[in-house]
Amino acid sequence: MALLEVDGVSKVFGGVQAVRTMQVSVEEGVIQGIIGPNGSGKTTFLGLLSGTFRPDGGSIRLAGRRLDGLSAHRTVKEGVARTFQTTRLFASWPLAANIRLAAEEHRTGGSARSGTYAGLTLERILALAGLDERGGEICASLSNAEQRLAMIAVAVATRPVLLLLDEPAVGMSPTEAGDLARVIRRIRDELAITVMIVEHNMHFMMGLADRILAMNAGAKLAEGTPAEVRRDPDVIASYLGG
Amino acid sequence: MLLQALLNGIVLGSMLALLAVSLTIVFGVMDVPNFAQGGVITLSAYVMLSLHESLHSPFWVAVLGGVAAAGVISVLTERFAYRFVRHRPLAAPAVALGLLLVLDNSALQIWGGEHVSLTPPYAAGLLRIGPAVVPGVGVAVVATALASLILLHLLLSKTRVGRAIRAVSQNSEAAAIVGIRLERQYVMAFFISGVLAGLAAFAYAPTYAVFPYMADGILLNAFVVVILGGLGNVWGAVAAGLLLGVVESLGAVYVSASYQTVFGFAILLLVIVFRPSGLFTTSSGRVA
Amino acid sequence: MSGAESAGRGVEAAAATAEADGEFRGHGVLRASGAYLGIALIGAALWFLLGHVNAFYSNILASIMIWTIATSGLNLIAGLGGYPSLVQGAFYGIGAYTSSIALAHGQPLWAATALAVALAGAAGLGVGIIFSRTRGQYFAIGTLFFGAVVGLVMNNWASLTQGPIGLSVPFAVPDLETLNALIAVCMVLSLALVVFIGRRRLGLRLVAVREDEDLAEHVGVPTAWTKLAAFVLSACVGGLAGVLIAQYNGTISPELFDYYVGFVMFVALAVGGAGRVLGPLLGSTFIVGVPHLLNLSSGIGQLLVGIVFVAVMILVPGGFMSAVDAVLVVFRRGGQSQ
Secondary structure (H helix, E strand, C coil), X not given: CCCEEEEEEEEEECCEEEEEEEEEEEXXXXXXXXXXXXXXXXXXXHHHHHCCCCCCEEEEEECCEECCCCCHHHHHHHCEEECCCCCXXXXXXXXXXXXXXXXXXXXXXXXXXXXXXXCCCHHHHHHHCCCCCCCCCEHHHCCHHHHHHHHHHHHHXXXXXXXXXXXXXXXXXXXXXXXXXXHHHHHHHHHCCEEEEECCCHHHHHHHCCEEXXXXXXXXXEEECHXXXXXXXXXXXXXXXX | CHHHHHHHHHXXXXXXXXXXXXXXXXXXXXXXXXXXXXXXXXXXXXXXXHHHXXXXXXXXXXXXXXXXXXHHHHHHHHHHCHHHHCCCCCCHHHHHHHHHHHHHXXXXXXXXXXXXXXXXXXXXXXXXXXXXXXXXXXXXXXXXXXXXXXXXXXXXXXXXXXXXXXXXXXXXXHHXXXXXXXXXXXXXXXXXXXXXXXXXXXXXXXXXXXXXXXXXXXXXXXXXXXHHHCCCCHHHHHHHHHHHHHHHHHXXXXXXXXXXXXXXXXXXXXXXXXXXXXCCCCCCCXXX | CCCHHHHHHHHHHHHHCCCCXXXXXXXXXXXXXXXXXXXXXXXXXXXXXXXXXXXXXXXXXXXXHHXXXXXXXXXXXXXXXXXXXCCHHHHHHHHHHHHHHHHHCCCCHHHHHHHHHHHHHHHHHHHHHHCCCCCHHXXXXXXXXXXXXXXXXXXXXXXXXXXXXXXXXXXXXXCXXXXXXXXXXXXXXXXXXXXXXXXXXXXHHHHHXXXXXXXXXXXXXXXXXXXXXXHHHHHHHHHHHHHHHHHHHCEECHHHHCHHHHHHHHHHHHHHCCCCCCHHHHHHHHHHHHHHHCCCXXXXXXXXXXXXXXXXXXXXXXXXXXXXXXXXXXXXHHXXXX
């Protein structure tokens, strides 16, 4: 059974069909990319998975448990954490305080996950995110790339099984994006977290994702390995045609 | 009976609409509603009174003077007070309260505390619609509101100044990004807000007495209207004002006059619980 | 609290940055036991004054202390939580009327107080649930209006409350000295409550909600429950203050609990420093004290009060406690590094 099973999920926003019956299956341990042009519904879809929005129809199952309809904080307790397209942190607090808040809400954690998370200290989280020694800094004074990584660190502190990243590479230089890719791989490899990444930077995704899902106009357009999806004529057309 | 209540409701609603629009226009400029507007209305009414009774100006000149004064006073509250607490939602209510005390008590000091009346030349007139009657003053309220809102609509949609004010009143951050020179638009928005308040004073004063705290009561209702219509939404405020006026009027007639406010609250409750951003806004607040 | 050391450094940074709108750190000016001790000392000092100054001043002081209780309660939802509740006056009123009516029916003081606090808390629960999806200005206006309706009800429900004439309150305390002691103790407890909660998980959650509610929800904070708990607690404390003012004044009337009162209580909290433990005390002193000093009954007095309000908030938009912060930062930097 796949870790995440999404079946027939849809969402309407103010009269616009943002997501149409999506059917997706994500295996455990995979780095799953979601690409698509602006307005294709990627962020909305992510929001449905994270409990930010409630789906109008369909079901979302994580390891067999229904997630659709749960509030965001319950969804986090179930093991799904996310980052945001626009940087969101408790900006006037130090980074360590941000991470501690997230961790303290999950101190007891899900029993199935506590094995992997034994020893997930503040230092380890910071190291995984490439932010060693930055814990005492006020988040507002971190650089853009550091803040994007900080969001990931905070999300990891909630001990997720599934991590959803919304355009994590925004505002990053190619070097910084490379560091980001390494961070994501480390998180997957060392903590056995399944990662889903929404990104419209194809280049970034190609080297990182194991599988890619392409969306357009709220629906799934194509699915497969990066090489397959990149060659798909519909996908190419959606980016060019708009 | 029903017709009379409806007509009363439209009169009340027009007044609320006018007041609410004056408040909603400056919404984007401040983080809190302009609680001091009551003071602006009060002073405006007193200026009209003075011009008309003491200086014996013709009625319409007095009204014009009062409306202009309201615009100026409103701008002064922005320049000397609100400007300094623009992004301070905790500090702004205190400033507003302080302004209200200053304005109301200036009126008290200059003109004394008795209730006086402003009697327009058309006060004795009556408009008959079927079995119902609308007093001349009531007709004036509706006519003023109608004329002002039409003019306002033209200003906001057809002129450059108006478009800038709309941008600022809806979302000052976005307006700044687009490059609209904020300070001038803030002043303009407050001026227009003041003018509308002055017009509301002109509509309100003949119906109720003029005294230093005259506007504090109706202001509460006006805030409800602003919320119902959606903060910053001019036409929402108009529609909501009429709605509230009619509902309160019907409620006062058919249920109980003393619990008039309760009906407004009932609507507000429903709206806040089911449509927190107002009855007439379509924005969907996205979290991510 | 585990975030203490990093939060500690955050205080200086926060004070140094422009964002001085009452950032509560569970640390702030004093450390844990120091905070409780300080509050107890202040309470003792004020109690002493209450018993030893002439009636004119002790009246004002008692009002200040009772207002401190009410605004300290408000500090939980509005200060820590950042939700601009303008309805504290209504809970104050519910506490006063409930206890007075219960006493008039022969209940002992402890029972009347318990009932008053419980009813105020229940009202807080109701308001919290009704406005659970409302934020910011909408929340402020909604709560203001709720307060207006409560005032209206108290005014019109003559069979219960005697309407506008008001109610005479049975004096249920042995003597004035005991009442003064009660007031002082309750003031200390209400301030201590904010210290206590600020250091617990509820306080941390509230501050997170204040900073960014949606983000808080997404890191696992149960925001709805957190806000509701704070609201109920705020209302209970407001109700307690109402019981005391009823006892102190001897009579109560609906205008004492007008929606205006809720508004001014919020202003008092903001002026003192929202989210800061001593904010309510400083703010209440200012709001209650200044009008009396400037002779509120005259129009000129009110005018001056208005000018002072405007001037103070423009000069110290973060409230008096933020000014205290700024001064202390200078001292800390001058002294040893922390």
